[in-house]
Amino acid sequence: MEKATYIESVFDLARMIPYGRVTTYGAMADFLALGSARMVGWALNQCDFESGDVPAHRVVNRKGELSGRNYFNPPGRMQQLLEVEGIEIKADRVLDFDKLFWSPMELLIK
DNA sequence: GTGATGACGCAGT
DNA sequence: GACTGCGCCATCA
Numbered sequence: 686m687e688k689a690t691y692i693e694s695v696f697d698l699a700r701m702i703p704y705g706r707v708t709t710y711g712a713m714a715d716f717l718a719l720g721s722a723r724m725v726g727w728a729l730n731q732c733d734f735e736s737g738d739v740p741a742h743r744v745v746n747r748k749g750e751l752s753g754r755n756y757f758n759p760p761g762r763m764q765q766l767l768e769v770e771g772i773e774i775k776a777d778r779v780l781d782f783d784k785l786f787w788s789p790m791e792l793l794i795k
Numbered sequence: 796g797t798g799a800t801g802a803c804g805c806a807g808t
Numbered sequence: 809g810a811c812t813g814c815g816c817c818a819t820c821a
Contacts, residue, residue, distance in 0.1 A: 690818085691817095691818090709803085709804095710802070710803055710804085711803065711804060711805095714803080714804090714816090719816090719817075720816060720817060721803075721804085721815075721816030721817055721818095722802095722803035722804055722816080723801060723802090723803050723804090723815095723816060723817070723818085724801095724803090724816080724817055724818070725802080725803080726801070726802035726803060727800095727801055727802075727817085727818070727819080728802095728818095729802060730801080730802060732802095741802080744802075745802090746802075746803060746804085747803070747804060747805095751802090752802050752803080753802030754802085755802085756802055757802095763802095
């Protein structure tokens with residue numbers, strides 16, 4: 686272990702996602718300069734979101750779909766967590782995704 | 796060492 | 809506007 690790879694960077698960035706907001710794999714990949722959104726998805730797959738350290742449920746794909754909900758335990762937990770934060774989910778998609786979308790670049794602005 | 800896979804994204808058709 | 813194919817980089821078999 687102790688790889689200290691980009692995985693930690695992805696986790697750290699995921700923790701920075703504001704409450705009630707969501708971001709995309711591509712945005713995180715671009716901000717972390719991973720080179721591909723797949724890396725973000727793969728990295729989050731290693732996440733221990735059940736510990737509450739990594740709110741992976743706030744990370745969705747470019748369409749705002751909960752593409753990774755099936756990887757949660759149980760499936761649907763992702764949607765439930767988002768609804769608790771005031772984010773409405775319909776057909777595994779984030780409503781008002783355009784307004785709820787949060788870009789890591791806002792960290793630089795602030 | 797090679798091939799296949801993956802919580803994606805984009806260009807081309 | 810929807811579908812298909814390719815690229816991205818790292819891990820697993």
